[in-house]
Amino acid sequence: MTARRTTELRTDLTLVAEHITPGSRVLDLGCGSGSLLHYLIHQRGCQGTGVEIDDAKVVAAIRAGVSVIELDLNTQLGEFADDSYDTVVLSRTLQAIRYPAQVLQHMGRIASRCIVSVPNFGQWRNRLALISGHMPISRDLPWQWYDSPNVRYTTLKDLETFFDTSGFRIDERIPLNSDGEPLGLTRRNPNLFAGSAIYVLTADPTRDWSRTRAH
Amino acid sequence: MPDSTPVTGFTAADAVPDESDRRETTGEAPGSVGLVTTQQVQLFDATHPLGLASGNTLTEVTVAYETYGTLNATRDNAVFICHALTGDAHAAGYHAGDSKPGWWDNLIGPGKPVDTDRFFVICPNLLGGCQGTTGPASRNPETGVSYGLDFPLLQMADFVTVHRALLAHLGIDRLLAAVGGSLGGMQVLQWALSAPEQVRNAVIVAASSRLTAQNIAFSAVARQAIIRDQGFHGGRYLEEGTLPETGLRIARMMAHITYLSEEAMSEKFGRRLQDAEIPRHGFGVDFAVESYLDHQGEKFLNRFDALSYLYLTRVMDYFDPFADPAATAAVARSDSRFLVMSFDSDWRFNTEHSRQIVRTLERAGCAVSFREISSAWGHDSFLLADPIYHATIEAFLDRAAEEAR
Numbered sequence: 001m002t003a004r005r006t007t008e009l010r011t012d013l014t015l016v017a018e019h020i021t022p023g024s025r026v027l028d029l030g031c032g033s034g035s036l037l038h039y040l041i042h043q044r045g046c047q048g049t050g051v052e053i054d055d056a057k058v059v060a061a062i063r064a065g066v067s068v069i070e071l072d073l074n075t076q077l078g079e080f081a082d083d084s085y086d087t088v089v090l091s092r093t094l095q096a097i098r099y100p101a102q103v104l105q106h107m108g109r110i111a112s113r114c115i116v117s118v119p120n121f122g123q124w125r126n127r128l129a130l131i132s133g134h135m136p137i138s139r140d141l142p143w144q145w146y147d148s149p150n151v152r153y154t155t156l157k158d159l160e161t162f163f164d165t166s167g168f169r170i171d172e173r174i175p176l177n178s179d180g181e182p183l184g185l186t187r188r189n190p191n192l193f194a195g196s197a198i199y200v201l202t203a204d205p206t207r208d209w210s211r212t213r214a215h
Numbered sequence: 216m217p218d219s220t221p222v223t224g225f226t227a228a229d230a231v232p233d234e235s236d237r238r239e240t241t242g243e244a245p246g247s248v249g250l251v252t253t254q255q256v257q258l259f260d261a262t263h264p265l266g267l268a269s270g271n272t273l274t275e276v277t278v279a280y281e282t283y284g285t286l287n288a289t290r291d292n293a294v295f296i297c298h299a300l301t302g303d304a305h306a307a308g309y310h311a312g313d314s315k316p317g318w319w320d321n322l323i324g325p326g327k328p329v330d331t332d333r334f335f336v337i338c339p340n341l342l343g344g345c346q347g348t349t350g351p352a353s354r355n356p357e358t359g360v361s362y363g364l365d366f367p368l369l370q371m372a373d374f375v376t377v378h379r380a381l382l383a384h385l386g387i388d389r390l391l392a393a394v395g396g397s398l399g400g401m402q403v404l405q406w407a408l409s410a411p412e413q414v415r416n417a418v419i420v421a422a423s424s425r426l427t428a429q430n431i432a433f434s435a436v437a438r439q440a441i442i443r444d445q446g447f448h449g450g451r452y453l454e455e456g457t458l459p460e461t462g463l464r465i466a467r468m469m470a471h472i473t474y475l476s477e478e479a480m481s482e483k484f485g486r487r488l489q490d491a492e493i494p495r496h497g498f499g500v501d502f503a504v505e506s507y508l509d510h511q512g513e514k515f516l517n518r519f520d521a522l523s524y525l526y527l528t529r530v531m532d533y534f535d536p537f538a539d540p541a542a543t544a545a546v547a548r549s550d551s552r553f554l555v556m557s558f559d560s561d562w563r564f565n566t567e568h569s570r571q572i573v574r575t576l577e578r579a580g581c582a583v584s585f586r587e588i589s590s591a592w593g594h595d596s597f598l599l600a601d602p603i604y605h606a607t608i609e610a611f612l613d614r615a616a617e618e619a620r
Contacts, residue, residue: 049583062610
């Protein structure tokens with residue numbers, strides 16, 4: 001009970017929180033046990049809704065007083081109305097989604113501002129693992145290939161192309177080390193050194209995002 | 216007091232035999248509120264009549280209710296239970312001499328999700344019912360005989376008006392939570408929309424904000440079975456000394472089919488024969504499922520009134536609170552929180568009914584949580600002790616209690 005209620009946030013989530021306007025409406029896709037939203041609601045005066053499907057995490061979020069809607073990100077984001085939130089967060093979840101392009105389309109429809117964090121398959125440790133003939137296992141990608149919840153692996157370079165073609169402008173990129181802290185000097189080459197990265201995105205306002213709603 | 220176990224359909228006892236068997240032999244399960252009695256109070260009279268949403272009035276309204284647990288000094292630990300179509304005030308514990316507990320005993324009691332060690336729990340029989348609260352079979356003070364079809368048509372808001380009068384009688388301004396399944400959940404929704412300041416936390420299970428044509432069709436056939444029964448006598452059957460037995464029995468049998476999933480029926484009965492090795496190939500009761508429905512219909516006659524069945528099902532048909540675009544205005548400004556739940560095998564009020572409620576509330580800016588619980592037992596799952604379902608209610612109410620402190 002105490003762990004859930006602490007205001008201390010994982011480092012990468014603190015960085016996400018810093019990019020969210022106090023008092024705004026936040027939708028957190030893959031909210032886990034709701035720690036980011038709990039922090040935003042209580043420390044930043046935000047209103048928030050979480051989406052999660054893991055049973056224990058849903059119960060933990062509800063216990064913590066975070067509103068959480070159980071639904072499948074792949075097929076049911078149409079439940080949320082156009083422009084109904086100020087920010088949509090997708091934290092360390094994109095890699096576990098079967099249809100990432102559709103999810104991004106919904107995110108751009110639901111809010112003009114999106115924050116996405118993703119593990120970087122292009123980090124040098126992962127490259128070394130592959131050169132030595134093995135699938136990488138790291139703090140950011142901690143599973144064996146056969147039991148990983150992740151179904152999508154990308155380098156930051158390819159990810160940025162994907163954001164661009166999906167209609168998002170990258171306002172900010174925050175490359176993180178394996179402890180979830182911002183990179184120091186190595187940040188000049190994030191694709192090689194970052195274990196993961198947080199992206200602050202703006203949905204292209206000239207695009208007709210509502211077309212995705214029907215899905 | 217009539218047999219109090221069934222609420223909408225088959226009960227926990229039917230589906231979880233090991234649990235109910237134990238209770239029936241020991242008489243009291245761990246975590247039981249123990250022996251309870253139903254109380255009655257007259258909440259409206261000729262000088263303070265009940266004004267209905269339709270504009271009609273009722274000059275005498277008595278309400279049957281039960282309470283469990285203790286109201287705290289600050290009067291802010293009350294949890295209100297709204298029952299479903301054919302439920303009653305006896306939600307938990309045992310009546311003297313009964314072997315079966317109240318209809319939601321698996322949820323309500325010391326250490327249970329609706330924890331009577333912490334909460335003061337109130338459960339009344341609703342207006343229009345027939346289990347101690349004024350309904351169409353009650354005596355009309357103007358004529359001295361039962362109302363029959365002279366009883367005014369009711370709306371969901373009328374149930375809430377009477378619930379609120381009961382709260383006032385008990386000296387309670389604000390609920391910690393209101394909890395209900397099926398028609399009970401619809402009352403909770405109506406209450407939270409019309410008086411959000413009174414319902415800090417709303418738990419709405421297997422409910423609907425708008426019946427579909429199929430839902431209304433089932434209710435229509437049930438009502439026709441009753442009304443066309445020779446014993447109905449235009450609703451004056453109590454004076455005539457008859458009962459629309461066949462109609463009420465068929466209504467109940469058909470409703471029971473809708474309360475269970477196909478999977479649950481297959482598992483419970485399959486194509487098993489009731490008490491024969493080989494099929495009799497006649498029109499009598501041969502299959503186990505026929506015997507079950509027959510038994511449910513028979514039991515229902517002893518405890519439920521046909522007029523109440525007409526009036527209460529009709530309230531559900533017309534219920535459509537979100538048709539008013541301003542319906543969510545008050546609750547969106549309040550601190551009220553919602554927990555909405557559905558069951559994946561429920562085809563009476565399937566998950567889309569709950570999603571409609573969630574979508575509307577969420578889009579209005581309300582704090583709403585939603586879960587679809589996986590359960591094989593159809594609509595009646597809400598009466599069963601599914602661990603994930605109960606853990607979710609428990610988490611929601613634990614947080615509610617903590618926030619109230």
